[in-house]
Amino acid sequence: MTATTFDTWVRKRPAWAVIARKEFADHLLSARFIALLVIMGLVALATVYSAAVELRDVAPQATGQPGLFLQLFTVATDTLRLSFLQFIGFLAPILGIAYGFDAVNGERSQGTLPRLVSQPIHRDDVINGKFVAGLGIVGLTVVIVAVMVAGLGIFLLGVVPTGSELVRLVSWSLAAIAYIGVWLAFATFCSVVTRRAATSAMVSIGVWLVLAIFGSMIFELVAGIVSPVNPADPYSELDNLRTQISLSRLSPITLYQEASTVLLSPHVRTVNIVTLEQLDRAIVSRLTFGQSLLLVWPQLVGMVAATVVIFAIAYIRFMRQEVRA
Amino acid sequence: MSANTPLIEARRLVKKYGDKVAVNGIDLTVSAGEVFGLLGPNGAGKTTTILMLLGLTEPTSGTARVGGLDPTRDPLAIKRRVGYMPDAVGFYEDMTARENLRYTAALNEVPEDEVEDRIQNFLEEVGLADAADNPVGTFSRGMRQRLGVADALVKDPKVVILDEPTASIDPQGVAEMLELIRNLAHRDGRAVLLSSHLLHQVQEICDRIAIFVSGKVVAEGTPAELGARLARGQARFEIVADTSSDRLREALGADATVEGADGRWQVTIPSEQSKSLFRRLVDADIPVRGLVDLNADLDEIYRRYFQREEVKA
Known part of the structure; x- marks a missing residue:
């Protein structure tokens, strides 16, 4: 038995789990966690409360109408203009960024990285453990917010969610975690390639704001170049729109918005352009959860894939770095 | 083990x-x-x-x-x-x-x-x-x-x-x-x-x-070995005395080299003369206030190795 196999044999808890546990505990006790939970909580309460007030007015007519509970999350009221879903879509990246931007360069600037990698662990245990801890704390935050909002909804509307509504809510939580995972992976990548935590935070926040605020503008511009609109040809306009939609799906924000809208609104049956002739004689009906899931499966897989790819790049860069760099 | x-x-x-x-x-x-x-x-x-x-x-x-x-x-x-x-x-x-x-x-x-x-x-x-x-x-x-x-x-x-x-x-x-x-x-x-x-x-x-x-x-x-190896039959001392380099050279003979100024002199002499160094200084009536053996001193070793490396480079 060589030394290495003997060592793996006696190992009780994998090193990445030891690191993840410590990081998770750090996050849980940090001011960051409290602050972000309060921000997300307030936003969630505000949107759901205002949606509930509006829904209550129409509730008498809507008695017995299915899907009322989920509308809490999808209805954008006149006062706030954004639904819970959209607010989370806009704000959630900050969660991923907050738990990732100083993952590696924070250890470097504290001088703990050389000490950490000189312990009997593989170097990837460090980045894996930190990513798992980040996903864990993000998951915890999302679950707390979702449970709180659902509870408030039950209290305000007096409507108890059905089984399938609960399933949709759970699947939305998973989609939201995958979405935040993309940002967590990106922030982790930034923390690997930049020396200072401040730089890494600026880069990730910058990318987030540009995508969130100017994203649609940029995609419109690029689509105009790729498939220009010819005023004489209505089909060129259609092509232009299709290009715009395809391009915008490069952004995780779009993927999340589409996935969460479909998962929480059973009546939405497509995320693409619908022409009038396609709607002709269509029967208004609700999709089953399976059908909704099928509709946005590509979006969900896309978000998970983006997380994996970005994390893999961060991982490779980290493995190739000199300890002292 | x-x-x-x-x-x-x-x-x-x-x-x-x-x-x-x-x-x-x-x-x-x-x-x-x-x-x-x-x-x-x-x-x-x-x-x-x-x-x-x-x-x-x-x-x-x-x-x-x-x-x-x-x-x-x-x-x-x-x-x-x-x-x-x-x-x-x-x-x-x-x-x-x-x-x-x-x-x-x-x-x-x-x-x-x-x-x-x-x-x-x-x-x-x-x-x-x-x-x-x-x-x-x-x-x-x-x-x-x-x-x-x-x-x-x-x-x-x-x-x-x-x-x-x-x-x-x-x-x-x-x-x-x-x-x-x-x-x-x-x-x-x-x-x-x-x-x-x-x-x-x-x-x-x-x-x-x-x-x-x-x-x-x-x-x-070992620190001592390093000193001996460097010396190559030469020994270095620091002498603190209010005198001139010429008088020191006179007292120590033709094999010695004298460097320094203002009453602090670094002298290099053949190792075999080390033992008689102090007696010769006294005999020449040089008012010695201090004498330091530089041979086992790492500072000195370090300095000399660097000089040598710089010359090579």
């Missing part, structure tokens, strides 16, 4: 970063119960050598063996057996000293029933038992260095590698640190490899020294 078993061996180790040669074919042997010092200015390749021994960076060529294992092939096994304190060691500032050590112990899979006793022992050993439950953020530089030693010891290693253990701590702290390091080797029988650019400290505690200049070991041996 006998006291002379080599625990660290390096043969023709080379590390290149692109075109730049950081370490250029060094040989080292460190045995149990011995303090070995890597001495050299910053950027001479000391830390790179240490990282290669730990398997944290791969040598471009050459071999290293630590406890008989190859760091490139068995980095985990090596890191399990070697305690390492990096240069400018850092800790998690919000965690207490004890919590920081617990984390290291968990990563090293120290058996649960031993962890607390071991941590307490080593904290006492480095004199931090009273501050053990304070956050490291409140620690001074010297306390961090001492905690660094405790951290390296938590896995109870046969080999301890300390990178600049005395850099930037106060004189009192240095004395305590040196005592601590000496105990690790001489009392506990561990092999200790340390790097430093501070001559006097290295001279004080190291059994053997390797002088590093731009990636090469230019000399290796």
Whole structure:
């Protein structure tokens, strides 16, 4: 038995789990966690409360109408203009960024990285453990917010969610975690390639704001170049729109918005352009959860894939770095 | 394991970063119960050598063996057996000293029933038992260095590698640190490899020294050996006397060279004349106020090796 196999044999808890546990505990006790939970909580309460007030007015007519509970999350009221879903879509990246931007360069600037990698662990245990801890704390935050909002909804509307509504809510939580995972992976990548935590935070926040605020503008511009609109040809306009939609799906924000809208609104049956002739004689009906899931499966897989790819790049860069760099 | 078993061996180790040669074919042997010092200015390749021994960076060529294992092939096994304190060691500032050590112990899979006793022992050993439950953020530089030693010891290693253990701590702290390091080797029988650019400290505690200049070991041996080898039949002294260089030359004869000014003179004479030096100065009626033997002084050794390297370059 060589030394290495003997060592793996006696190992009780994998090193990445030891690191993840410590990081998770750090996050849980940090001011960051409290602050972000309060921000997300307030936003969630505000949107759901205002949606509930509006829904209550129409509730008498809507008695017995299915899907009322989920509308809490999808209805954008006149006062706030954004639904819970959209607010989370806009704000959630900050969660991923907050738990990732100083993952590696924070250890470097504290001088703990050389000490950490000189312990009997593989170097990837460090980045894996930190990513798992980040996903864990993000998951915890999302679950707390979702449970709180659902509870408030039950209290305000007096409507108890059905089984399938609960399933949709759970699947939305998973989609939201995958979405935040993309940002967590990106922030982790930034923390690997930049020396200072401040730089890494600026880069990730910058990318987030540009995508969130100017994203649609940029995609419109690029689509105009790729498939220009010819005023004489209505089909060129259609092509232009299709290009715009395809391009915008490069952004995780779009993927999340589409996935969460479909998962929480059973009546939405497509995320693409619908022409009038396609709607002709269509029967208004609700999709089953399976059908909704099928509709946005590509979006969900896309978000998970983006997380994996970005994390893999961060991982490779980290493995190739000199300890002292 | 006998006291002379080599625990660290390096043969023709080379590390290149692109075109730049950081370490250029060094040989080292460190045995149990011995303090070995890597001495050299910053950027001479000391830390790179240490990282290669730990398997944290791969040598471009050459071999290293630590406890008989190859760091490139068995980095985990090596890191399990070697305690390492990096240069400018850092800790998690919000965690207490004890919590920081617990984390290291968990990563090293120290058996649960031993962890607390071991941590307490080593904290006492480095004199931090009273501050053990304070956050490291409140620690001074010297306390961090001492905690660094405790951290390296938590896995109870046969080999301890300390990178600049005395850099930037106060004189009192240095004395305590040196005592601590000496105990690790001489009392506990561990092999200790340390790097430093501070001559006097290295001279004080190291059994053997390797002088590093731009990636090469230019000399290796005990402090006394290094002095003798350099001298090549010549001995150097510093004479403090209110006199002129001409009178000194006259008194010491044609073989002597005299340098210096303002009553401080460095003289080089053939070694066999060393014993009669003082008598001859007195006979020539030179008012000697002081006489210093420069031959076993590391400062002097260091200076001369650098001069030689610069001439070559």
